[in-house]
Amino acid sequence: MKITIIGAGNVGTHLGKRLFEKGHEIVEVFSRVPAKAELLANQVGARAVSALSELGETADIYILAVKDDAIEAVAAAISVDNPFIVHTSGATPSTVLSAHSSQYGIFYPLQTFSIDKSADFEKLPMCVYANNSTVLKKLKNLAQSICPNVYEINDKERAILHVCAVFVNNFTNHLFAVAEDILTKENLTLHLLKPLIQETVNKIQQHPAKAMQTGPAFRGDVQTVERHLDFLEQYPDYQLIYRVLSESIGR
Amino acid sequence: MKITIIGAGNVGTHLGKRLFEKGHEIVEVFSRVPAKAELLANQVGARAVSALSELGETADIYILAVKDDAIEAVAAAISVDNPFIVHTSGATPSTVLSAHSSQYGIFYPLQTFSIDKSADFEKLPMCVYANNSTVLKKLKNLAQSICPNVYEINDKERAILHVCAVFVNNFTNHLFAVAEDILTKENLTLHLLKPLIQETVNKIQQHPAKAMQTGPAFRGDVQTVERHLDFLEQYPDYQLIYRVLSESIGR
Numbered sequence: 001m002k003i004t005i006i007g008a009g010n011v012g013t014h015l016g017k018r019l020f021e022k023g024h025e026i027v028e029v030f031s032r033v034p035a036k037a038e039l040l041a042n043q044v045g046a047r048a049v050s051a052l053s054e055l056g057e058t059a060d061i062y063i064l065a066v067k068d069d070a071i072e073a074v075a076a077a078i079s080v081d082n083p084f085i086v087h088t089s090g091a092t093p094s095t096v097l098s099a100h101s102s103q104y105g106i107f108y109p110l111q112t113f114s115i116d117k118s119a120d121f122e123k124l125p126m127c128v129y130a131n132n133s134t135v136l137k138k139l140k141n142l143a144q145s146i147c148p149n150v151y152e153i154n155d156k157e158r159a160i161l162h163v164c165a166v167f168v169n170n171f172t173n174h175l176f177a178v179a180e181d182i183l184t185k186e187n188l189t190l191h192l193l194k195p196l197i198q199e200t201v202n203k204i205q206q207h208p209a210k211a212m213q214t215g216p217a218f219r220g221d222v223q224t225v226e227r228h229l230d231f232l233e234q235y236p237d238y239q240l241i242y243r244v245l246s247e248s249i250g251r
Numbered sequence: 252m253k254i255t256i257i258g259a260g261n262v263g264t265h266l267g268k269r270l271f272e273k274g275h276e277i278v279e280v281f282s283r284v285p286a287k288a289e290l291l292a293n294q295v296g297a298r299a300v301s302a303l304s305e306l307g308e309t310a311d312i313y314i315l316a317v318k319d320d321a322i323e324a325v326a327a328a329i330s331v332d333n334p335f336i337v338h339t340s341g342a343t344p345s346t347v348l349s350a351h352s353s354q355y356g357i358f359y360p361l362q363t364f365s366i367d368k369s370a371d372f373e374k375l376p377m378c379v380y381a382n383n384s385t386v387l388k389k390l391k392n393l394a395q396s397i398c399p400n401v402y403e404i405n406d407k408e409r410a411i412l413h414v415c416a417v418f419v420n421n422f423t424n425h426l427f428a429v430a431e432d433i434l435t436k437e438n439l440t441l442h443l444l445k446p447l448i449q450e451t452v453n454k455i456q457q458h459p460a461k462a463m464q465t466g467p468a469f470r471g472d473v474q475t476v477e478r479h480l481d482f483l484e485q486y487p488d489y490q491l492i493y494r495v496l497s498e499s500i501g502r
Contacts (some may be wrong), residue, residue: 068472091467091475110443112450112465123446151443160437161444163479164430167489168444169451170466171496172423177460178499179415186411192361192402193412193419194456195374199363200420201452205445209428214363215421216342221319224342228414237499238418244495245422248429248488 001142004059006030006052006074008040010113011088012065018121018146020044027057052077061086061142063107068092075100084135090162093155094129105130105139108158109147112169121146127153127161178238217246252393255279255310256297257325259287261364262339263316269372269397271295278308303328312337312393314358319343326351335386341413344406345380356381356390359409360398363420372397378404378412429489468497 001024005016008031017040020026026046031037034050041048049055058080064087066074071087075097078085085097086107097104111124126147130136136152143150153161176197180190203212216224225246232239252275256267259282268291271277277297282288285301292299300306309331315338317325322338326348329336336348337358348355362375377398381387387403394401404412427448431441454463467475476497483490 068475091472091478111447112454114454117454120446120450125443125446127443157437157439159478159482160433160439163482163493164434164439164441164444165447166466166468166479166493167426167430167433168441168448170464170468170500171426171492172448172451173455173460173464174496174500175418175422175426176455177464179418180460182411183415186408188408188411188415190415190419190455190460192376193416195371195376196362196416197419197423197452197455199371200423201448203363203365203368204424204427204441204448209424209431209441212424213421213428214424215417217417217421221342224319227342227410228417231410231414237502240495241422241499242414242417244491245425248492249421249425251488 001025001060001138002027002057004028004030004055004057004062005040005044005046005065006062006078007065008033008036009065010115011109012063013040013115014113014119015063015065015088015107015109015146016040016044016046018119019142022146024142024145027059028055030055053079055079058083060084061138063088072096072099075104084138086130086139090158090165093159094131095155098131103130103132103135105135106153106155106158107139107143108153110161110165122148125149125151127151127158129154129158175241178241182235182238213249215249217249220250252276252311252389253278253308255281255306255308255313256291256295256316257281257303257313257329258316259284259291260316261366262360263314264291264366265364265370266314266316266339266358266360266397267291267295267297269370270393273397275393275396278310279306281306304330306330309334311335312389314339323347323350326355335389337381337390341409341416344410345382346406349382354381354383354386356386357404357406357409358390358394359404361412361416373399376400376402378402378409380405380409426492429492433486433489464500466500468500471501 005012026044029041029046030049037048037050062083062085068089084103085101086105094106106129108127126143128139128143130139277295280292280297281300288299288301313334313336319340335354336352337356345357357380359378377394379390379394381390
Protein backbone atom coordinates (compact mmCIF):
# COMPACT_ATOMS: atom_id res chain seq x y z
CA MET A 1 0.00 0.00 0.00
CA LYS A 2 1.02 3.62 -0.49
CA ILE A 3 1.18 5.08 3.00
CA THR A 4 1.52 8.55 4.47
CA ILE A 5 2.71 8.71 8.07
CA ILE A 6 1.62 11.79 9.97
CA GLY A 7 3.65 12.25 13.13
CA ALA A 8 7.26 11.14 13.64
CA GLY A 9 7.24 10.46 17.36
CA ASN A 10 7.62 7.01 18.95
CA VAL A 11 4.54 5.41 17.38
CA GLY A 12 4.94 6.98 13.93
CA THR A 13 8.62 6.05 13.79
CA HIS A 14 8.18 2.43 14.85
CA LEU A 15 5.16 1.90 12.59
CA GLY A 16 6.77 3.66 9.63
CA LYS A 17 9.97 1.65 9.85
CA ARG A 18 8.12 -1.63 10.27
CA LEU A 19 5.80 -0.95 7.33
CA PHE A 20 8.79 0.01 5.16
CA GLU A 21 10.73 -3.11 6.18
CA LYS A 22 7.74 -5.24 5.24
CA GLY A 23 7.69 -3.81 1.72
CA HIS A 24 5.13 -1.03 1.84
CA GLU A 25 5.72 2.25 0.08
CA ILE A 26 5.90 5.19 2.49
CA VAL A 27 5.25 8.19 0.26
CA GLU A 28 5.32 11.05 2.76
CA VAL A 29 6.22 11.60 6.40
CA PHE A 30 4.84 14.63 8.18
CA SER A 31 6.12 16.22 11.35
CA ARG A 32 5.79 19.87 12.43
CA VAL A 33 9.47 19.60 13.32
CA PRO A 34 11.31 19.47 9.95
CA ALA A 35 14.30 17.58 11.41
CA LYS A 36 12.02 14.85 12.79
CA ALA A 37 10.14 14.52 9.50
CA GLU A 38 13.44 14.21 7.63
CA LEU A 39 14.95 11.76 10.08
CA LEU A 40 12.12 9.27 9.62
CA ALA A 41 11.55 10.07 5.92
CA ASN A 42 15.19 9.28 5.17
CA GLN A 43 14.90 5.92 6.90
CA VAL A 44 11.83 4.86 4.93
CA GLY A 45 12.55 6.41 1.51
CA ALA A 46 9.77 8.99 1.82
CA ARG A 47 9.39 12.70 1.19
CA ALA A 48 9.57 14.81 4.37
CA VAL A 49 6.77 17.33 4.90
CA SER A 50 6.55 19.83 7.73
CA ALA A 51 3.39 21.77 6.79
CA LEU A 52 0.15 19.84 6.42
CA SER A 53 -0.84 22.00 3.44
CA GLU A 54 2.19 20.60 1.58
CA LEU A 55 0.98 17.00 1.75
CA GLY A 56 1.02 16.24 -1.95
CA GLU A 57 0.83 12.68 -3.16
CA THR A 58 -2.35 10.75 -2.69
CA ALA A 59 -1.80 7.77 -0.44
CA ASP A 60 -3.99 4.70 0.03
CA ILE A 61 -3.97 5.35 3.77
CA TYR A 62 -3.08 8.22 6.10
CA ILE A 63 -1.83 7.01 9.46
CA LEU A 64 -2.20 9.70 12.15
CA ALA A 65 0.31 9.06 14.92
CA VAL A 66 -0.07 12.42 16.63
CA LYS A 67 -1.06 13.49 20.15
CA ASP A 68 -4.67 12.69 21.10
CA ASP A 69 -5.77 16.30 21.18
CA ALA A 70 -4.28 17.00 17.73
CA ILE A 71 -5.99 14.13 15.86
CA GLU A 72 -9.09 16.01 14.80
CA ALA A 73 -7.31 19.18 13.66
CA VAL A 74 -4.77 17.17 11.67
CA ALA A 75 -7.50 15.08 10.02
CA ALA A 76 -9.29 18.29 9.02
CA ALA A 77 -6.13 19.63 7.39
CA ILE A 78 -5.60 16.72 4.99
CA SER A 79 -6.57 18.30 1.65
CA VAL A 80 -7.32 15.08 -0.20
CA ASP A 81 -10.76 14.02 -1.37
CA ASN A 82 -12.21 11.51 1.09
CA PRO A 83 -8.91 10.05 2.36
CA PHE A 84 -8.74 6.73 4.22
CA ILE A 85 -7.61 7.99 7.63
CA VAL A 86 -6.73 5.94 10.70
CA HIS A 87 -5.34 7.02 14.03
CA THR A 88 -3.15 5.11 16.45
CA SER A 89 -4.53 6.27 19.79
CA GLY A 90 -5.84 3.99 22.51
CA ALA A 91 -7.83 6.73 24.17
CA THR A 92 -9.63 8.46 21.28
CA PRO A 93 -12.87 7.30 19.62
CA SER A 94 -12.63 6.59 15.88
CA THR A 95 -15.62 8.86 15.36
CA VAL A 96 -13.51 12.01 15.79
CA LEU A 97 -12.45 11.25 12.20
CA SER A 98 -16.00 10.95 10.82
CA ALA A 99 -16.38 14.64 9.96
CA HIS A 100 -13.35 14.48 7.67
CA SER A 101 -13.86 11.30 5.71
CA SER A 102 -16.40 8.60 5.07
CA GLN A 103 -13.70 5.95 5.47
CA TYR A 104 -11.81 5.92 8.72
CA GLY A 105 -10.54 3.59 11.36
CA ILE A 106 -8.06 2.65 14.04
CA PHE A 107 -4.57 1.19 13.79
CA TYR A 108 -3.59 0.85 17.44
CA PRO A 109 -0.47 -1.07 18.45
CA LEU A 110 -1.09 -1.96 22.11
CA GLN A 111 2.42 -1.42 23.37
CA THR A 112 4.64 1.20 24.99
CA PHE A 113 7.37 2.32 22.61
CA SER A 114 10.80 3.80 23.28
CA ILE A 115 12.56 5.75 20.56
CA ASP A 116 15.87 3.97 21.24
CA LYS A 117 14.56 0.41 21.39
CA SER A 118 13.11 -1.77 18.65
CA ALA A 119 9.47 -2.78 19.02
CA ASP A 120 8.28 -6.39 19.31
CA PHE A 121 5.82 -6.48 16.40
CA GLU A 122 5.97 -10.27 16.54
CA LYS A 123 4.31 -10.17 19.96
CA LEU A 124 2.28 -6.98 20.38
CA PRO A 125 -1.44 -7.01 19.66
CA MET A 126 -2.40 -4.76 16.76
CA CYS A 127 -5.95 -3.53 17.34
CA VAL A 128 -7.80 -2.53 14.18
CA TYR A 129 -11.22 -1.11 13.47
CA ALA A 130 -12.81 0.55 10.45
CA ASN A 131 -16.22 2.02 9.81
CA ASN A 132 -16.96 -0.13 6.76
CA SER A 133 -16.07 -3.63 5.67
CA THR A 134 -14.16 -2.65 2.52
CA VAL A 135 -11.61 -0.52 4.35
CA LEU A 136 -11.60 -2.90 7.32
CA LYS A 137 -10.41 -5.67 5.01
CA LYS A 138 -7.60 -3.45 3.66
CA LEU A 139 -6.63 -2.43 7.18
CA LYS A 140 -6.54 -6.01 8.45
CA ASN A 141 -4.32 -7.02 5.54
CA LEU A 142 -2.00 -4.12 6.29
CA ALA A 143 -1.87 -5.06 9.97
CA GLN A 144 -1.26 -8.73 9.23
CA SER A 145 1.61 -7.83 6.94
CA ILE A 146 3.57 -6.37 9.88
CA CYS A 147 2.24 -8.26 12.89
CA PRO A 148 0.95 -11.80 13.53
CA ASN A 149 -1.44 -10.77 16.31
CA VAL A 150 -4.23 -8.69 14.82
CA TYR A 151 -7.48 -8.12 16.68
CA GLU A 152 -10.64 -6.38 15.56
CA ILE A 153 -11.49 -4.12 18.50
CA ASN A 154 -14.32 -1.59 18.46
CA ASP A 155 -14.27 1.82 20.13
CA LYS A 156 -15.93 0.63 23.33
CA GLU A 157 -13.57 -2.32 23.73
CA ARG A 158 -10.54 -0.17 22.97
CA ALA A 159 -11.58 2.37 25.60
CA ILE A 160 -11.73 -0.43 28.18
CA LEU A 161 -8.38 -1.86 27.08
CA HIS A 162 -6.93 1.62 27.42
CA VAL A 163 -8.16 2.04 31.00
CA CYS A 164 -6.66 -1.35 31.84
CA ALA A 165 -3.41 -0.46 30.05
CA VAL A 166 -3.19 2.52 32.40
CA PHE A 167 -3.47 0.13 35.37
CA VAL A 168 -0.87 -2.38 34.17
CA ASN A 169 1.58 0.05 32.55
CA ASN A 170 1.31 3.60 33.96
CA PHE A 171 0.34 2.59 37.49
CA THR A 172 2.69 -0.37 37.68
CA ASN A 173 5.54 1.84 36.51
CA HIS A 174 4.60 4.37 39.16
CA LEU A 175 4.81 1.67 41.86
CA PHE A 176 8.31 0.89 40.58
CA ALA A 177 9.12 4.62 40.75
CA VAL A 178 7.79 4.79 44.34
CA ALA A 179 9.98 1.86 45.39
CA GLU A 180 12.95 3.36 43.57
CA ASP A 181 12.43 6.70 45.31
CA ILE A 182 12.22 5.17 48.78
CA LEU A 183 15.17 2.84 48.22
CA THR A 184 17.37 5.62 46.81
CA LYS A 185 16.59 7.88 49.76
CA GLU A 186 17.52 5.01 52.10
CA ASN A 187 20.79 4.28 50.26
CA LEU A 188 19.46 1.04 48.81
CA THR A 189 18.68 0.24 45.17
CA LEU A 190 15.75 -1.00 43.08
CA HIS A 191 18.27 -3.37 41.51
CA LEU A 192 17.72 -5.70 44.47
CA LEU A 193 14.02 -6.01 43.59
CA LYS A 194 14.34 -6.58 39.85
CA PRO A 195 14.34 -10.40 40.00
CA LEU A 196 11.19 -10.14 42.15
CA ILE A 197 9.57 -7.80 39.63
CA GLN A 198 10.35 -10.14 36.74
CA GLU A 199 8.97 -13.12 38.65
CA THR A 200 5.78 -11.20 39.48
CA VAL A 201 5.22 -10.91 35.73
CA ASN A 202 6.30 -14.48 34.98
CA LYS A 203 3.70 -15.84 37.38
CA ILE A 204 0.75 -14.32 35.53
CA GLN A 205 1.79 -16.00 32.29
CA GLN A 206 0.43 -19.27 33.64
CA HIS A 207 -2.04 -18.29 36.34
CA PRO A 208 -4.75 -15.70 37.01
CA ALA A 209 -3.23 -12.71 38.81
CA LYS A 210 -5.78 -12.98 41.61
CA ALA A 211 -4.66 -16.53 42.38
CA MET A 212 -1.04 -15.34 42.63
CA GLN A 213 -1.73 -12.67 45.27
CA THR A 214 0.45 -12.88 48.37
CA GLY A 215 1.69 -10.49 51.05
CA PRO A 216 0.61 -9.02 54.37
CA ALA A 217 -2.63 -7.39 53.18
CA PHE A 218 -3.73 -10.61 51.48
CA ARG A 219 -2.88 -12.72 54.54
CA GLY A 220 -4.57 -10.25 56.86
CA ASP A 221 -1.27 -9.76 58.67
CA VAL A 222 -2.38 -6.55 60.42
CA GLN A 223 0.84 -6.16 62.41
CA THR A 224 3.04 -6.03 59.32
CA VAL A 225 0.65 -3.70 57.49
CA GLU A 226 0.71 -1.36 60.52
CA ARG A 227 4.51 -1.48 60.69
CA HIS A 228 4.71 -0.59 56.99
CA LEU A 229 2.23 2.27 57.39
CA ASP A 230 4.29 3.58 60.32
CA PHE A 231 7.43 3.55 58.22
CA LEU A 232 5.56 5.38 55.43
CA GLU A 233 4.51 8.24 57.75
CA GLN A 234 7.42 10.20 56.24
CA TYR A 235 6.00 9.64 52.72
CA PRO A 236 2.29 10.59 53.05
CA ASP A 237 1.65 10.23 49.31
CA TYR A 238 3.04 6.68 49.28
CA GLN A 239 1.31 5.87 52.56
CA LEU A 240 -2.04 6.65 50.94
CA ILE A 241 -1.22 4.38 47.98
CA TYR A 242 -0.23 1.64 50.43
CA ARG A 243 -3.45 2.03 52.39
CA VAL A 244 -5.78 2.10 49.37
CA LEU A 245 -4.16 -0.86 47.63
CA SER A 246 -3.97 -2.91 50.83
CA GLU A 247 -7.66 -2.28 51.50
CA SER A 248 -8.53 -3.31 47.97
CA ILE A 249 -6.45 -6.50 48.26
CA GLY A 250 -8.11 -7.35 51.59
CA ARG A 251 -11.61 -6.92 50.15
CA MET B 252 27.19 -27.72 56.60
CA LYS B 253 24.75 -29.91 58.51
CA ILE B 254 21.40 -28.21 58.11
CA THR B 255 17.96 -28.58 59.64
CA ILE B 256 15.10 -27.08 57.66
CA ILE B 257 12.09 -26.07 59.74
CA GLY B 258 9.05 -25.52 57.54
CA ALA B 259 8.30 -27.29 54.26
CA GLY B 260 6.34 -24.57 52.47
CA ASN B 261 7.53 -22.68 49.39
CA VAL B 262 10.61 -21.14 50.93
CA GLY B 263 11.68 -24.18 52.93
CA THR B 264 11.23 -26.45 49.94
CA HIS B 265 13.15 -24.29 47.46
CA LEU B 266 15.97 -23.57 49.92
CA GLY B 267 16.19 -27.18 51.08
CA LYS B 268 16.40 -28.54 47.55
CA ARG B 269 18.96 -25.95 46.45
CA LEU B 270 21.17 -26.55 49.51
CA PHE B 271 20.98 -30.31 48.94
CA GLU B 272 21.82 -29.95 45.23
CA LYS B 273 24.84 -27.87 46.13
CA GLY B 274 26.21 -30.61 48.38
CA HIS B 275 25.05 -29.69 51.86
CA GLU B 276 23.79 -32.32 54.28
CA ILE B 277 20.16 -31.78 55.22
CA VAL B 278 19.80 -33.76 58.42
CA GLU B 279 16.17 -33.10 59.36
CA VAL B 280 13.10 -31.48 57.83
CA PHE B 281 10.30 -30.34 60.11
CA SER B 282 6.71 -29.63 59.18
CA ARG B 283 3.64 -29.87 61.40
CA VAL B 284 2.05 -31.71 58.48
CA PRO B 285 3.76 -35.12 58.37
CA ALA B 286 3.13 -35.57 54.63
CA LYS B 287 4.82 -32.26 53.85
CA ALA B 288 7.80 -33.04 56.06
CA GLU B 289 8.19 -36.41 54.35
CA LEU B 290 7.78 -35.02 50.84
CA LEU B 291 10.67 -32.61 51.23
CA ALA B 292 12.75 -34.92 53.46
CA ASN B 293 12.62 -37.63 50.80
CA GLN B 294 13.86 -35.21 48.15
CA VAL B 295 16.84 -34.08 50.20
CA GLY B 296 17.83 -37.31 51.97
CA ALA B 297 16.76 -36.04 55.39
CA ARG B 298 14.77 -37.40 58.33
CA ALA B 299 11.18 -36.12 58.46
CA VAL B 300 10.01 -34.68 61.78
CA SER B 301 6.51 -33.47 62.57
CA ALA B 302 6.81 -32.54 66.25
CA LEU B 303 9.41 -29.98 67.27
CA SER B 304 10.22 -31.97 70.40
CA GLU B 305 11.42 -34.81 68.15
CA LEU B 306 14.14 -32.74 66.52
CA GLY B 307 17.08 -34.92 67.36
CA GLU B 308 20.36 -34.47 65.56
CA THR B 309 22.41 -31.39 66.20
CA ALA B 310 22.77 -29.31 63.07
CA ASP B 311 25.28 -26.54 62.34
CA ILE B 312 22.38 -24.29 61.41
CA TYR B 313 18.59 -24.28 61.87
CA ILE B 314 16.78 -22.52 59.05
CA LEU B 315 13.31 -21.38 60.10
CA ALA B 316 11.11 -21.05 57.02
CA VAL B 317 7.82 -20.73 58.88
CA LYS B 318 5.10 -18.07 59.00
CA ASP B 319 6.19 -14.76 60.50
CA ASP B 320 4.02 -15.10 63.59
CA ALA B 321 5.35 -18.63 64.31
CA ILE B 322 9.06 -17.77 64.19
CA GLU B 323 9.48 -16.97 67.86
CA ALA B 324 7.52 -19.94 69.17
CA VAL B 325 9.36 -22.35 66.90
CA ALA B 326 12.74 -20.89 67.90
CA ALA B 327 11.77 -21.37 71.55
CA ALA B 328 10.94 -25.02 70.93
CA ILE B 329 14.33 -26.04 69.53
CA SER B 330 15.75 -28.07 72.40
CA VAL B 331 19.40 -27.76 71.46
CA ASP B 332 21.99 -25.86 73.46
CA ASN B 333 22.54 -22.42 71.87
CA PRO B 334 21.66 -23.37 68.28
CA PHE B 335 22.66 -21.21 65.31
CA ILE B 336 19.18 -20.13 64.18
CA VAL B 337 18.28 -18.05 61.14
CA HIS B 338 14.90 -17.14 59.76
CA THR B 339 13.90 -16.42 56.17
CA SER B 340 11.34 -13.65 56.66
CA GLY B 341 11.53 -10.23 55.06
CA ALA B 342 9.19 -8.69 57.59
CA THR B 343 10.50 -9.92 60.94
CA PRO B 344 13.42 -8.44 62.89
CA SER B 345 16.29 -10.82 63.60
CA THR B 346 16.04 -9.88 67.27
CA VAL B 347 12.95 -12.05 67.82
CA LEU B 348 15.50 -14.89 67.90
CA SER B 349 17.74 -13.29 70.54
CA ALA B 350 15.92 -14.77 73.52
CA HIS B 351 16.56 -18.27 72.23
CA SER B 352 20.17 -18.22 71.16
CA SER B 353 23.27 -16.03 71.30
CA GLN B 354 23.94 -16.75 67.61
CA TYR B 355 21.22 -15.89 65.20
CA GLY B 356 20.65 -14.26 61.88
CA ILE B 357 18.72 -13.88 58.65
CA PHE B 358 18.78 -15.95 55.48
CA TYR B 359 16.27 -14.11 53.28
CA PRO B 360 15.91 -14.94 49.59
CA LEU B 361 14.28 -11.82 48.12
CA GLN B 362 11.96 -13.54 45.70
CA THR B 363 8.41 -14.84 45.38
CA PHE B 364 8.36 -18.63 45.17
CA SER B 365 5.82 -20.99 43.66
CA ILE B 366 5.70 -24.58 44.74
CA ASP B 367 5.43 -25.81 41.12
CA LYS B 368 8.16 -23.68 39.58
CA SER B 369 11.93 -23.80 40.09
CA ALA B 370 13.53 -20.74 41.69
CA ASP B 371 16.15 -18.58 40.00
CA PHE B 372 18.92 -18.82 42.61
CA GLU B 373 21.38 -17.60 39.97
CA LYS B 374 19.59 -14.24 39.92
CA LEU B 375 17.78 -13.63 43.19
CA PRO B 376 19.46 -11.54 45.89
CA MET B 377 20.16 -13.52 49.05
CA CYS B 378 20.07 -11.15 52.00
CA VAL B 379 22.07 -12.29 55.01
CA TYR B 380 22.66 -10.91 58.46
CA ALA B 381 24.04 -12.33 61.67
CA ASN B 382 24.56 -10.92 65.13
CA ASN B 383 28.26 -11.73 65.30
CA SER B 384 31.06 -11.92 62.79
CA THR B 385 31.86 -15.60 63.31
CA VAL B 386 28.40 -16.82 62.37
CA LEU B 387 28.06 -14.11 59.71
CA LYS B 388 31.07 -15.55 57.94
CA LYS B 389 29.58 -19.06 58.04
CA LEU B 390 26.25 -17.75 56.81
CA LYS B 391 27.81 -15.81 53.93
CA ASN B 392 29.72 -18.90 52.84
CA LEU B 393 26.52 -20.92 52.96
CA ALA B 394 24.66 -18.28 50.91
CA GLN B 395 27.46 -18.00 48.35
CA SER B 396 27.43 -21.75 47.87
CA ILE B 397 23.89 -21.60 46.49
CA CYS B 398 23.62 -18.11 45.05
CA PRO B 399 26.01 -15.65 43.33
CA ASN B 400 24.23 -12.53 44.62
CA VAL B 401 24.69 -12.32 48.36
CA TYR B 402 24.11 -9.05 50.23
CA GLU B 403 24.68 -8.21 53.86
CA ILE B 404 21.48 -6.43 54.86
CA ASN B 405 20.69 -5.35 58.42
CA ASP B 406 17.25 -5.38 60.04
CA LYS B 407 16.47 -1.76 59.20
CA GLU B 408 17.45 -2.14 55.56
CA ARG B 409 15.53 -5.41 55.24
CA ALA B 410 12.39 -3.78 56.66
CA ILE B 411 12.62 -1.07 53.98
CA LEU B 412 13.25 -3.62 51.24
CA HIS B 413 10.21 -5.51 52.44
CA VAL B 414 7.92 -2.45 52.24
CA CYS B 415 9.21 -1.83 48.72
CA ALA B 416 8.75 -5.49 47.79
CA VAL B 417 5.09 -5.07 48.77
CA PHE B 418 4.84 -2.16 46.30
CA VAL B 419 6.53 -3.90 43.37
CA ASN B 420 5.17 -7.40 43.93
CA ASN B 421 1.90 -7.44 45.93
CA PHE B 422 0.56 -4.12 44.64
CA THR B 423 1.71 -4.64 41.06
CA ASN B 424 0.07 -8.05 41.05
CA HIS B 425 -3.11 -6.50 42.40
CA LEU B 426 -3.12 -4.00 39.51
CA PHE B 427 -2.86 -6.97 37.14
CA ALA B 428 -5.77 -8.60 39.00
CA VAL B 429 -7.84 -5.40 38.70
CA ALA B 430 -7.22 -5.25 34.95
CA GLU B 431 -7.99 -8.95 34.62
CA ASP B 432 -11.24 -8.54 36.54
CA ILE B 433 -12.43 -5.61 34.43
CA LEU B 434 -11.41 -7.24 31.14
CA THR B 435 -13.07 -10.55 32.02
CA LYS B 436 -16.30 -8.82 32.97
CA GLU B 437 -16.19 -6.98 29.62
CA ASN B 438 -15.51 -10.18 27.65
CA LEU B 439 -11.93 -9.20 26.92
CA THR B 440 -8.74 -10.79 28.22
CA LEU B 441 -5.59 -9.78 30.07
CA HIS B 442 -3.73 -11.75 27.43
CA LEU B 443 -3.93 -8.67 25.18
CA LEU B 444 -1.97 -6.64 27.74
CA LYS B 445 0.80 -9.14 28.49
CA PRO B 446 3.29 -7.79 25.92
CA LEU B 447 2.70 -4.32 27.40
CA ILE B 448 3.28 -5.65 30.92
CA GLN B 449 6.53 -7.32 29.89
CA GLU B 450 7.74 -4.16 28.15
CA THR B 451 6.91 -2.08 31.25
CA VAL B 452 9.36 -4.26 33.15
CA ASN B 453 11.95 -4.32 30.35
CA LYS B 454 12.11 -0.53 30.32
CA ILE B 455 13.22 -0.25 33.94
CA GLN B 456 16.18 -2.56 33.31
CA GLN B 457 17.95 0.32 31.55
CA HIS B 458 16.29 3.47 32.85
CA PRO B 459 14.97 4.91 36.13
CA ALA B 460 11.24 4.10 36.45
CA LYS B 461 10.39 7.76 36.96
CA ALA B 462 11.94 8.66 33.59
CA MET B 463 9.81 5.97 31.90
CA GLN B 464 6.46 7.32 33.18
CA THR B 465 3.86 7.95 30.47
CA GLY B 466 0.08 8.09 30.27
CA PRO B 467 -2.77 10.56 30.76
CA ALA B 468 -2.07 11.43 34.41
CA PHE B 469 1.59 12.10 33.61
CA ARG B 470 0.74 14.22 30.56
CA GLY B 471 -1.93 16.12 32.50
CA ASP B 472 -4.52 14.89 29.98
CA VAL B 473 -7.49 15.75 32.20
CA GLN B 474 -10.11 14.75 29.61
CA THR B 475 -8.84 11.18 29.35
CA VAL B 476 -8.47 10.85 33.12
CA GLU B 477 -12.07 12.05 33.54
CA ARG B 478 -13.32 9.62 30.88
CA HIS B 479 -11.53 6.76 32.66
CA LEU B 480 -12.97 7.79 36.03
CA ASP B 481 -16.45 7.89 34.49
CA PHE B 482 -16.03 4.38 33.15
CA LEU B 483 -14.83 3.22 36.58
CA GLU B 484 -17.99 4.53 38.35
CA GLN B 485 -19.25 0.94 38.24
CA TYR B 486 -16.08 -0.25 40.07
CA PRO B 487 -15.79 2.19 43.05
CA ASP B 488 -12.88 0.29 44.58
CA TYR B 489 -10.87 0.48 41.32
CA GLN B 490 -11.94 4.06 40.75
CA LEU B 491 -10.34 5.01 44.07
CA ILE B 492 -7.11 3.26 43.10
CA TYR B 493 -7.15 5.07 39.74
CA ARG B 494 -7.70 8.41 41.45
CA VAL B 495 -5.01 7.99 44.11
CA LEU B 496 -2.36 6.70 41.71
CA SER B 497 -3.14 9.36 39.08
CA GLU B 498 -2.85 12.08 41.70
CA SER B 499 0.46 10.69 42.88
CA ILE B 500 1.78 10.50 39.29
CA GLY B 501 0.69 14.09 38.63
CA ARG B 502 2.43 15.40 41.73
